[in-house]
Amino acid sequence: MTDTAQEAQQGRAGDRLALPVAEVDAGALRFATSGDTERALGIGAFHVAVPEDLDVRPGLEFCRTFYQPRGDDPTDRHRGHREHGHPASKLGYEDRPDQVEQLQLESFLWQEYLPDEVTAVLRRMRQLTLEILYGVFDAVRVPETDRDLITGGARQDTGLCYTTVNHYRSGLSDRAGIVEHSDSGFITTICTDQPGYEILHEGRWLPVRERPGHFTVNLGDAFRVLTRKLPRPVTAVYHRVPELRPEAGVPDRSSCTVYMGPRYDMPLYQYDAEGNLREYQNFRDFSVKKAGKLGYDFHSRV
Ligand SMILES: O=C(O)CCC(=O)C(=O)O
Ligand SMILES: [Fe+2]
Numbered sequence: 001m002t003d004t005a006q007e008a009q010q011g012r013a014g015d016r017l018a019l020p021v022a023e024v025d026a027g028a029l030r031f032a033t034s035g036d037t038e039r040a041l042g043i044g045a046f047h048v049a050v051p052e053d054l055d056v057r058p059g060l061e062f063c064r065t066f067y068q069p070r071g072d073d074p075t076d077r078h079r080g081h082r083e084h085g086h087p088a089s090k091l092g093y094e095d096r097p098d099q100v101e102q103l104q105l106e107s108f109l110w111q112e113y114l115p116d117e118v119t120a121v122l123r124r125m126r127q128l129t130l131e132i133l134y135g136v137f138d139a140v141r142v143p144e145t146d147r148d149l150i151t152g153g154a155r156q157d158t159g160l161c162y163t164t165v166n167h168y169r170s171g172l173s174d175r176a177g178i179v180e181h182s183d184s185g186f187i188t189t190i191c192t193d194q195p196g197y198e199i200l201h202e203g204r205w206l207p208v209r210e211r212p213g214h215f216t217v218n219l220g221d222a223f224r225v226l227t228r229k230l231p232r233p234v235t236a237v238y239h240r241v242p243e244l245r246p247e248a249g250v251p252d253r254s255s256c257t258v259y260m261g262p263r264y265d266m267p268l269y270q271y272d273a274e275g276n277l278r279e280y281q282n283f284r285d286f287s288v289k290k291a292g293k294l295g296y297d298f299h300s301r302v
Contacts (some may be wrong), residue, residue, distance in 0.1 A: 017199055019042075021214065022135075022208040023049040024128055029135020042184075044224075045199060047214040048132060048189070054124050056191050058117040063193075063254030066103050067167050074187050076114045080150055086113060090301040093161055097295070099168045099175045099244060107161040122163050122298030125215075125258040129161075129189045130154055132217055135258055136187070140232050146277055150226065151186065152263045159262045160185065168196070169255040170246040177253070181294055183220035184260020190216040192255035200238040211230030221290070222261050222268055225280050229273045266301050 020043070022029055031046075033035045040046035050056060070080025074131055081103050086092035091104035107126055110119040133154060145169060149162055152159035168177045175197060190197070197208050197216060204224035208216065224236035262268060264284035269277050284302060291298040 016113040016209040018209045020046045041234045042220040044235030047211045058122040059256045062118045100178045103165040164257045170244045180237040180240035185220045186222045187217040188259045190257045194253045196241045
């Protein structure tokens with residue numbers, strides 16, 4: 001095989017990484033081949049087709065308004081989120097040290113704080129994320145009977161599920177778009193409007209090849225810890241967005257995500273080599289330590 005053909009087969013051509021592709025069909029996650037499943041678990045990231053009847057535009061449009069000052073309309077939920085305070089949330093708005101500014105809201109607060117059409121998009125993304133999570137549990141053979149315990153009840157929405165709405169402020173120079181990190185939970189589904197997402201793959205940072213009409217899905221630390229001693233451990237993908245520069249006529253990069261992980265009052269779990277489930281570490285302790293390593297303050301309200 002030529003080098004180029006080999007690289008294309010491995011999903012690396014022209015120094016862009018082509019991720020494995022899956023779809024959710026009648027609630028079940030399907031990769032094109034079993035080789036794709038293996039690659040997806042090894043990379044810790046893959047693409048999933050956006051369902052045909054899901055229009056993500058209200059989500060992406062909200063990424064372009066949430067940080068704007070609210071006008072005279074006190075009921076406007078599209079704008080004013082920098083100043084809002086979101087008192088019912090333990091997360092809320094954050095001005096990060098990198099280019100990104102973020103609004104993070106738990107799923108039980110979407111209806112209260114977000115425009116209805118944004119809540120509708122996020123709820124569809126949440127359902128899809130749950131189906132993908134269960135598909136990955138199947139792939140690594142996590143027994144059905146353990147899943148409610150491990151996730152804190154992702155199916156009943158009693159685990160931790162939140163959205164992150166990202167605005168990359170291209171006007172801020174000399175800083176990363178979003179600094180390299182792994183996500184802390186089990187899984188994150190990302191909807192974005194522009195390239196920029198990069199993965200650390202075999203020791204090199206590679207931009208991921210865009211696949212229109214697809215979400216990008218990341219596997220996170222909670223999955224890595226859970227499966228570390230199993231025959232098929234999954235990778236918590238290390239990812240980043242490098243500094244973005246302003247371009248005339250091009251809006252700032254946007255993304256909105258749905259994240260699922262353990263609640264902060266729960267343990268992370270891990271299977272031992274015999275396949276027995278053990279408590280590993282309190283998830284809040286794990287998260288505080290990790291934020292410190294990244295140079296972030298951990299959410300002050302959690
Ligand atoms: O904007 C992106 O593509 C990635 C965002 C991200 O990594 C995050 O919100 O954790
Ligand atoms: Fe991330």
